[in-house]
Amino acid sequence: MYGAETWRTTTTTIKKVQIFINSCLRKILNIHWPDTISNSLLWERTNQLPAEEGIRKRRWKWIGYTFRKSSNCIARQALTWNPEGKR
Template structure:
């Protein structure tokens, strides 16, 4: 049975909480709706790493099919329908940096090499491997999911929290020193302009 947990933000000192006879475990992160939630911290790096691990787990369960003699187009369909959705679940809400996207692409390229049974020592270019596997590029899938979610938010006429969170401005007018962190909308502005 999963223990009951409680999270505190950085402004509160964690202290033991007892409800009835149950002592709540104090944690700094928690998996909720299959995504990592961390208060006061960016959870995107941890979530990308977690999604890569889950993608490899899904790939490993199907490894006997990927290494079999079935036609490549069936392996491609299996990858696109069973592994890629695991790796991109919830990605429409992430803010992406070049490093986060690179991690996902490297994991996908490693999986494609495993499907074909080639290694890095074979010195085959990624373009050649992609032309043989024909799997959906993870960056394109994430971009498509992000556009779909942006359209969904833009079409809303009610006053739900999704649009409020997107348009939220911090209370203070000052920001911390340095480059601001990448925001969710930065990807959309980069592709479509303001």
């Protein structure tokens, strides 16, 4: 999930990412169709977090990092920018 902290996330995107991660984890654990386990048990066995929580943690970490930068940094200016005027 490289760069996930800056993604514009929707429920559809998060769901697609989570489905992909779950299928990869099931392949790693060699779990095939008749042998099914719940997603929460899968995450517990692999010591993983749901994709939404992981993205949220990374986003907060990135925001904190960006706000600690100097005030003339472009990334910080973009976060604090308040456009004036009407559309």
